[in-house]
Amino acid sequence: MHLTRLRLHDFRCFEQVEIVPSATTNVITGDNASGKTSLLEAIFFLGRGQSFRQSGPRPAIRRGANAFTLNAEIGVPDGLSHRLGIHRDKRGIAYRRDGENATTRLDLINTLPLQMIDPNVHRLLEQGPRYRRHFMDWGVFHVEHTFFPAWRRYRRALRQRNRALKSRWPKKDVIAWDAELVRNAELVDASRRAYIDYLYAGLPAQAQRLLGGEPVTLEYESGWRGDDGFGHALAANLDQDLRAGFTQQGPHRSDLRVSVASTKARDWVSRGQQKILTTALLLVQAELLYQRRGIRPVLLIDDMAAELGARYREVLAEEIARIGGQSFITFLEPSLVPQALSDAAMFHVEHGAVAAPC
Numbered sequence: 001m002h003l004t005r006l007r008l009h010d011f012r013c014f015e016q017v018e019i020v021p022s023a024t025t026n027v028i029t030g031d032n033a034s035g036k037t038s039l040l041e042a043i044f045f046l047g048r049g050q051s052f053r054q055s056g057p058r059p060a061i062r063r064g065a066n067a068f069t070l071n072a073e074i075g076v077p078d079g080l081s082h083r084l085g086i087h088r089d090k091r092g093i094a095y096r097r098d099g100e101n102a103t104t105r106l107d108l109i110n111t112l113p114l115q116m117i118d119p120n121v122h123r124l125l126e127q128g129p130r131y132r133r134h135f136m137d138w139g140v141f142h143v144e145h146t147f148f149p150a151w152r153r154y155r156r157a158l159r160q161r162n163r164a165l166k167s168r169w170p171k172k173d174v175i176a177w178d179a180e181l182v183r184n185a186e187l188v189d190a191s192r193r194a195y196i197d198y199l200y201a202g203l204p205a206q207a208q209r210l211l212g213g214e215p216v217t218l219e220y221e222s223g224w225r226g227d228d229g230f231g232h233a234l235a236a237n238l239d240q241d242l243r244a245g246f247t248q249q250g251p252h253r254s255d256l257r258v259s260v261a262s263t264k265a266r267d268w269v270s271r272g273q274q275k276i277l278t279t280a281l282l283l284v285q286a287e288l289l290y291q292r293r294g295i296r297p298v299l300l301i302d303d304m305a306a307e308l309g310a311r312y313r314e315v316l317a318e319e320i321a322r323i324g325g326q327s328f329i330t331f332l333e334p335s336l337v338p339q340a341l342s343d344a345a346m347f348h349v350e351h352g353a354v355a356a357p358c
């Protein structure tokens, strides 16, 4: 699965741009503020239906324009292709797959699976559990089919239970949601555990290649206390939930502990090592998706050289080339592009224009 053509119209600093990328590695170079990240953002939008920037889709409309349009053609392994489109104007955002108006974000996610590695990727280790849950759930979503419907039902029941708690409704109205919560929490928990086991199995080989064999461990934390199951934990914590006004335990509070040589990875000092470790985790995820479903996600790597010296850059580039699939990797300057990417298609971005492969 890869992009065979990409068109941007009035998106960020680009008025009108079309690129025909390589099915393997695409290197994008350009000065600060030339539009490299915006190109990756456009691809990300097409695969996720939203931006990775905090500001939401509206500011992505080019200054002075009324709407942006993104289009992509996606080649799939059986020789077929899909067309994806996104249009954003003042009325809202519309998605299209193969001309179909009823396209949802889920359709985009399934049509163009992609994995983003940005300069802040180390926050996966440093910051709160939300980032690690997001990391886990991206992978679980793509490989464990029971996960997403259960997660959706769980969140719906959680919202209702929290509403009852916040509004100080009688106990019976709170616990009325417990059976639905428990049923779905167990499915979510089982899918995540199975996924982390698979991921863990692939990690030593990847860590060996990228980190030189430091033992990395992953420990999944379910989000509730005790070994007697979620139903028991919910019941035992009911009075505390009533006082707090929300459900304090459950899969929505789960976490993934990442340790290197028995030290919590966020205490591992070097930012560069943290970036390499996080990238290793993301690449194992990408490989797992290929092994389990035959899908290679498109890799988007923004400012690959940030935090990394020449040796780590080279090791990472070799790994990306080994894994295969399509990638888009940005660099400030051509001199930062590692040797292992010398066969990549090269694009140069300048003043809202993209120069074709040279």
Ligand SMILES: Nc1ncnc2c1ncn2[C@@H]1O[C@H](COP(=O)(O)OP(=O)(O)OP(=O)(O)O)[C@@H](O)[C@H]1O
Residues within 6 Å of the ligand: 011, 012, 013, 014, 030, 031, 032, 033, 034, 035, 036, 037, 038, 039, 059, 060, 061, 062, 063, 332
């Ligand atoms: N809606 C918009 N309309 C016009 N220009 C915009 C809009 N949004 C952002 N820009 C501009 O687009 C330019 C490209 O930004 P982008 O983040 O893609 O650059 P970059 O090449 O990744 O830079 P860096 O290497 O510094 O991260 C910036 O000058 C930014 O101010």
